[in-house]
Amino acid sequence: MNNTRSIFTLALALAGAAACLPVTAQDADKPPARQALRVCQDPNNLPFSNVEGAGIENRIAEVFGKALGLPVQYYSFPQRLAFIRNTLRYKLPGQDYPCDIVMGVPVGYDQVSVTKPYYRSTYALVFPQGQGLDQVKTGDDFLKLDPARLGKLRIGVYDRSPASDWLNLHRLVDRGVPYPIMNADPQQYPGEIIEKDLAAGKIDAAIVWGPIAGYFAQRVKSPRLTVVPLKSEPGVRFDYEMAMGVRYGEREWKQKIEGLIDSQQAAIQAILKDYGVPLVDESFAYKEPGKDKPAMK
Structure with a gap:
């Protein structure tokens, strides 16, 4: 009886020790509660x-x-x-x-x-209303513009972007006005292409990432700007x-x-x-x- 009790007591002690060890290790590895x-x-x-x-x-x-x-x-x-x-x-x-x-x-x-x-968003075409592009509702509409009109447009795009790839695919590279995608100036921001240059008439249209297009088109009050989301197509992911x-x-x-x-x-x-x-x-x-x-x- 005493021998049985001793074995039982030892088993309880070992079990208790074994139970304590993982908890201690787990507590040590567990990250502290987030404060912010x-x-x-x-x-x-x-x-x-x-x-x-x-x-x-x-x-x-x-x-x-x-x-x-x-x-x-x-x-x-x-x-x-x-x-x-x-x-x-x-x-x-x-x-x-x-x-x-x-x-x-x-x-x-x-x-x-x-x-x-x-x-999910997509790149978008942005242009001022009332300047000959109001019929454009899709990327295809834009490409179907009269060649004489299309050939005179100045289209702002960031270099090495899907927009520049799209111009290249549709043989419109010479109509592109490139903007550097990387800029060392900490005051530069991506919406300048719309809020400053497009609004001021330095370019006739811009193709930029959708959230940039939508937000800065809203901020420009004059001229009013139209935002046309562009569908991806073979060779260009928008x-x-x-x-x-x-x-x-x-x-x-x-x-x-x-x-x-x-x-x-x-x-x-x-x-x-x-x-x-x-x-x-x-x-x-x-x-x-x-x-x-x-x-x-």
Whole structure:
């Protein structure tokens, strides 16, 4: 009896010790509770983000912060070369990461762990009303303009973009007015092509990423501007699904963000609409040559 009791007591002691060890290790590996929603952002990149918190992604971050019961904090770095390395993946010895989420990345972007998408947009053609282009409702309409008219247009595009590829595909390169996609000036912002040059008549039309087109076309009051979403076509991809990005290996955090994308979808869509983002469906999607289905991203 005493021997049985001793074995039983030892078994309980070993079981208790074994139970304690994993809990201790788990507690040691478990990240501390989040004290804020820490967002990686560009400080001067409207309509997406800026230091005043006036961008699409700022507004969505505030919605997420409220849902999580956390304040929103921003870590700013110009979104040019090495943005992810200098924000989401930036970590000095003995210090924490400065931010935990990028609010806008294209699906398929391999520098981060990409969430489910929360909207699809496309490049858009922007032009002033009342100057001979009002009949243009699609990209095909634009290409069917009278050659004499088309041959005189000055079309602003960012270099090395789908817009420049489209001009090349349709033999309109000589009508293009190129703008550098990378600019060392921290005060430069992507909407200048519309808000400054198109509005001032320095160019006759512009082809830019949809959120930029919609937002800055709204801001220009004179002349009134028309925004025409462009469909992808063989050889040129205009449409992209946009998602959010977190660090690889942070599975639970990614799941939480995807849960917020689902639960806050109505608020997200309202924000996108407020900023004039042209939202498109799969009929705009790029299809790989020889395939009927949209290309995987």
